[in-house]
Amino acid sequence: MQPPVNTFSIVARDAETGDLGVAVASKFLAVGAVVPWLRAGVGAVATQAHANVTYGPDGLAMIESGLTAQETLDRLVAADAERDLRQAGLVDTHGNAATWTGTGCSDWAGGRTGEGFCCQGNILTGPEVVDAMAETYPTATGTFAEQLLAALDAGQAAGGDSRGQQSAALVIVRAAGGYGGGNDRWIDLRVDDHTAPLAELRRLVSLHRVYFDIDNADLLPLDDERLATIAGHLHRLGVLTDLETEPAPILTALERWAGRENLEERLRSDNQIDRVVLEMLGDAVTNAESR
Secondary structure: OOOOEOEEEEEEEOOOOOOEEEEEEEOOOOHHHOOEEEEOOOEEEEEEEOOOOOHHHHHHHHHHOOOOHHHHHHHHHHOOOOHHHEEEEEEEOOOOEEEEEOOOOOOOOEEEEEOOEEEEEOOEOOOHHHHHHHHHHHHOOOOHHHHHHHHHHHHHHOOOEOOOOOEEEEEEEOOOOOHHHOOOEEEEEEEOOOOOHHHHHHHHHHHHHHHHOHHHOOEEEOOHHHHHHHHHHHHHOOOOOOOOOOHHHHHHHHHHHHHHOOOHHHOOOOOEEEHHHHHHHHHHHHHHHHO
């Protein structure tokens, strides 16, 4: 028998956007390769403990056929001869939530449901882990991703996995949310083996905002003062040979630098600059000069 995926997770639907998400942390290598299963407009599933990964595709197919999260979970569990070793959480596209913890899951194991979400975990330090997650998520602020991360952080702060930390993952789906609109993977980030997986996952989510969350850009006027600042930064980085004052060569150099840093889609042609680009350009100078 495979080792149990001793873990804690939250499965949720964002009431504002309809996005569906799973966030999970564990003392288990690459937990994100096992636990989360999602489909935009359908539902989300977390399967763990002695995980039955068929709960993912089978559960999503049942929800898509019209069953609620609870009806789906009931059928999955009833058909599973090793149900007592399983733990799972499901949320459907309407926000119905359901969780299951088999009697054979290692202590402490259990789950909680709330409006539009469920939290569950096994081999935890105690019930306070999922209690903290369930109490934190509904009142957490920020983006949906940040709310899910807040729930994981709360669970870890309450004790988390009793065997320690190793991996974490966050998956959020929305229709045509993936790269180029070709799939539904809006955020699909994993930390497979790390001494501080939740902190590393949060760092990756911040990078995702930089590179992909372009619609929420904070734009600033590209006035003479900012143009001079950009020219100075580019000159110090060696991208701009001469300390130019004319906009055209400065913007051309900025385009070269941004392309190298995968920031070209944040560049503007309307005499504005994205604050993220300006901040990262400044950070690049600081990092270069500290070496």
